[in-house]
Amino acid sequence: MSTFTNSKENLLDQVGARQQLCREVKEMIIEQLSLGIQPEWIADDQPLFGRGLELDSIDTLEITIGLQDRFDCMLTDDNMEVLGSVNKIADFIESQR
């Protein structure tokens, strides 16, 4: 039984870490773009560009700089789909670790 408890704790840790990462991504976006909103107002799967947060192509530069400064991740423009949502950005950050 102890292994089960351990893995459940591990799972909870992973979920917690992911939620924390998504929150940090939202805080980074808000700070880089001076959006003046609360992180909770952005959903993890909400589209960031076009509809959704209505960001534009100039904002991609700011988010790229934020990823570089805050998460030490280099994003290039052949990886545009990374900027689709907070979850996709979080996936990208995790894949770079």
Add this chain to the structure above:
Amino acid sequence: MNTSTKLNMPIYADQIKKMLPHRYPFLLVDRVTKLEPGVSGTALKNVTINEPFFQGHFPEELVMPGVLIAEAMAQLIALIYIAESMEKADDYATHDIPFSDQVGYLLGFKNMKFKAKVIPGDQLIMRATIVGKFGPMSQVQVFADVDGKNVVEGIINVSEKV
């Protein structure tokens, strides 16, 4: 004929005119003193009482418009990325490539601070360092000093022409 695009320092005004499409009264870089293509650069602009903008800004108090200092720094940024594309083209017969056609546009200013007046007789020393890139867009940290004192600092976002 020498077709090399290797840029020797300093870059004088006649060479700058080959790299930028700007002309009077809007060419605001006199000389480039340091340049690392695609990375950073230092340039100077001598501000004289004969500048056309002093006629109107202002008739009673001569102050170089802050937006024109920002424009001068944007022109330095253009020189940094034009130098990079000249360097990349070095293997080809590059003497007839119109590099100045690649100069793009401003995307934004961030946290620009104008700390002191720039007046006739001042020599602006401008520095620019690219801090991030995404596709054709770059974010650049810029400074301008007069007599060793910082007068302007901020961040300029630009895009190369695509």
